[in-house]
Amino acid sequence: MAVYTPLSAAELGALIDAYDVGQLVSAKGIAEGVSNSNWLVETTTGRFILTMYEARVAVADLPFFLGLLDHLAARGSPVPRTIHDRQGAAYRMVGGKSVALIQFLPGLSVDFASPAQARAVGEALAGLHRNAADFPHTRANTMALPAWRELFEGCSEEGLASIDPALPPMVSEELAVLGEQWPAALPRSVIHADLFPDNVLLLGERVSGLIDFYFACTDLAAYDLAVTHSAWCFARDGDFRPEVAAALMEGYAAARPLSEEERTALPILARGAALRFMATRSYDWLHTPADALVTRKDPLEFAQRLAFYREAGAAAFA
Amino acid sequence: MAVYTPLSAAELGALIDAYDVGQLVSAKGIAEGVSNSNWLVETTTGRFILTMYEARVAVADLPFFLGLLDHLAARGSPVPRTIHDRQGAAYRMVGGKSVALIQFLPGLSVDFASPAQARAVGEALAGLHRNAADFPHTRANTMALPAWRELFEGCSEEGLASIDPALPPMVSEELAVLGEQWPAALPRSVIHADLFPDNVLLLGERVSGLIDFYFACTDLAAYDLAVTHSAWCFARDGDFRPEVAAALMEGYAAARPLSEEERTALPILARGAALRFMATRSYDWLHTPADALVTRKDPLEFAQRLAFYREAGAAAFA
Numbered sequence: 190m191a192v193y194t195p196l197s198a199a200e201l202g203a204l205i206d207a208y209d210v211g212q213l214v215s216a217k218g219i220a221e222g223v224s225n226s227n228w229l230v231e232t233t234t235g236r237f238i239l240t241m242y243e244a245r246v247a248v249a250d251l252p253f254f255l256g257l258l259d260h261l262a263a264r265g266s267p268v269p270r271t272i273h274d275r276q277g278a279a280y281r282m283v284g285g286k287s288v289a290l291i292q293f294l295p296g297l298s299v300d301f302a303s304p305a306q307a308r309a310v311g312e313a314l315a316g317l318h319r320n321a322a323d324f325p326h327t328r329a330n331t332m333a334l335p336a337w338r339e340l341f342e343g344c345s346e347e348g349l350a351s352i353d354p355a356l357p358p359m360v361s362e363e364l365a366v367l368g369e370q371w372p373a374a375l376p377r378s379v380i381h382a383d384l385f386p387d388n389v390l391l392l393g394e395r396v397s398g399l400i401d402f403y404f405a406c407t408d409l410a411a412y413d414l415a416v417t418h419s420a421w422c423f424a425r426d427g428d429f430r431p432e433v434a435a436a437l438m439e440g441y442a443a444a445r446p447l448s449e450e451e452r453t454a455l456p457i458l459a460r461g462a463a464l465r466f467m468a469t470r471s472y473d474w475l476h477t478p479a480d481a482l483v484t485r486k487d488p489l490e491f492a493q494r495l496a497f498y499r500e501a502g503a504a505a506f507a
Numbered sequence: 508m509a510v511y512t513p514l515s516a517a518e519l520g521a522l523i524d525a526y527d528v529g530q531l532v533s534a535k536g537i538a539e540g541v542s543n544s545n546w547l548v549e550t551t552t553g554r555f556i557l558t559m560y561e562a563r564v565a566v567a568d569l570p571f572f573l574g575l576l577d578h579l580a581a582r583g584s585p586v587p588r589t590i591h592d593r594q595g596a597a598y599r600m601v602g603g604k605s606v607a608l609i610q611f612l613p614g615l616s617v618d619f620a621s622p623a624q625a626r627a628v629g630e631a632l633a634g635l636h637r638n639a640a641d642f643p644h645t646r647a648n649t650m651a652l653p654a655w656r657e658l659f660e661g662c663s664e665e666g667l668a669s670i671d672p673a674l675p676p677m678v679s680e681e682l683a684v685l686g687e688q689w690p691a692a693l694p695r696s697v698i699h700a701d702l703f704p705d706n707v708l709l710l711g712e713r714v715s716g717l718i719d720f721y722f723a724c725t726d727l728a729a730y731d732l733a734v735t736h737s738a739w740c741f742a743r744d745g746d747f748r749p750e751v752a753a754a755l756m757e758g759y760a761a762a763r764p765l766s767e768e769e770r771t772a773l774p775i776l777a778r779g780a781a782l783r784f785m786a787t788r789s790y791d792w793l794h795t796p797a798d799a800l801v802t803r804k805d806p807l808e809f810a811q812r813l814a815f816y817r818e819a820g821a822a823a824f825a
Contacts, residue, residue: 202615218538219537
């Protein structure tokens with residue numbers, strides 16, 4: 190959400206000189222990304238996003254993330270290309286931290302999508318799944334069910350109850366149900382796994398960019414759709430927006446038809462998606478000082494969505 | 508230092524539509540400015556900085572600040588022009604806050620200038636003073652000696668001593684000396700009053716932008732030079748950099764020769780400049796939580812510079 194690491198003009202200039210992108214003209218620290226430092230960089234040849242990876246992103250995962258961007262961009266998905274340095278490297282080290290230069294993409298993130306925008310998002314997500322089919326690398330989902338369980342354990346029952354007394358029974362019941370019913374045999378893909386509105390750039394009703402792939406991994410394609418559904422189809426007051434959900438589903442199916450098994454699994458996958466964001470948000474809520482640099486996100490927002498998915502079942506995906 | 512106020516894509520789009528600058532293409536919140544929210548905005552016709560003024564900037568002062576930018580830009584000073592809306596207004600209101608759209612200028616801020624860069628900064632500052640000569644508006648310096656006294660009173664002796672036991676006697680002695688010896692009869696001008704390295708954009712050795720005029724006011728031109736001297740002519744370890752200081756003085760005098768009275772007054776003006784930043788930094792140090800969003804700046808840095816100016820006298824401006 191902020192620039193954590195300052196870079197001097199001299200450091201920035203030396204870094205940009207390592208790439209064949211012209212002379213550095215401007216660099217502005219931007220308030221973007223979950224836990225990396227980002228600059229909007231302008232050179233004599235174009236604009237780029239410079240990302241410095243802070244603790245949360247493992248250097249060992251960078252070849253997967255950055256190679257994925259190149260793979261998807263080459264196949265026409267609206268994702269930023271990785272700019273390689275003069276030696277061909279996808280990332281470099283500066284002061285003990287890894288940095289990457291990626292293509293700048295135009296567009297703005299909306300808070301609440303129109304149905305036409307949701308349709309475009311669904312289509313772009315399906316395109317991503319299709320275009321990733323021949324990506325040769327895999328990465329385990331470190332934010333799957335075992336991680337949710339661990340995160341909730343790290344919250345403790347008392348901690349969870351301090352957020353809302355209804356949480357502890359809801360969470361343990363849900364973990365049990367999902368542990369039993371989680372589908373294993375559905376089509377797998379590289380998935381974005383975090384396609385919230387702030388990770389999508391739009392120009393009007395067109396998706397101009399899918400960004401922030403730092404949770405991308407190999408998992409069920411339909412789970413990615415469920416994550417996106419849980420992130421896009423609710424109003425500010427928490428109400429379900431059926432016309433946005435229908436458009437998202439329609440856009441997705443237009444580019445990648447869902448199998449009967451995938452459709453049937455969506456309600457349980459969406460409960461998993463809601464629980465996944467409850468898990469990280471609850472943990473961060475209890476472990477982040479209220480006055481810290483990072484804005485804490487309300488875990489109850491997703492508790493409400495989980496309750497909705499339990500209640501609505503297949504109707505949420507009609 | 509950060510984006511304090513979120514603006515939705517819809518709000519940004521509606522705002523940009525009020526200007527004749529084309530369609531909104533991108534907007535990134537940038538980590539810039541003392542206490543305003545800033546976005547780097549791209550439209551189909553160019554790039555702009557959108558500033559939303561938070562509490563510290565009075566709306567009543569905006570016509571002065573924004574009109575000054577237009578005046579200086581028209582006379583060739585490297586300052587960003589104010590973009591006026593379709594009705595000709597220099598600023599607008601959005602959700603109870605005033606916003607202005609200003610020209611984007613290329614360039615980077617250096618931490619430590621080379622002599623050639625310092626010379627260019629001196630010349631740009633003198634050019635600003637010359638070009639402001641026929642600016643028809645005035646604004647009192649709200650950060651002059653009476654304000655320093657008030658800020659130190661707001662620190663209390665115990666508070667100051669908690670930063671460093673040497674501060675209370677240093678401050679009271681200095682306030683007394685400056686109260687007696689402050690020159691009144693020197694040439695007045697519109698001054699920037701805060702021309703630190705982060706408020707100057709450079710492309711190599713050329714000044715491409717003077718920015719952040721939100722302390723600009725009417726006061727002694729030589730005091731502005733003293734402020735700039737105190738901000739630019741010291742190394743990271745606090746050591747005076749005589750070659751940078753000489754270049755700054757030379758650049759200034761090349762564009763606006765100093766009178767004998769101004770030269771004579773510089774040592775006392777520089778002590779005032781150092782005390783001014785000690786005052787605001789001490790106050791902020793004692794009144795800002797250590798873990799707040801804003802980085803606290805060390806008041807002792809300027810206590811050290813004050814001691815230097817007391818010791819060096821005219822030699823600092825040779």
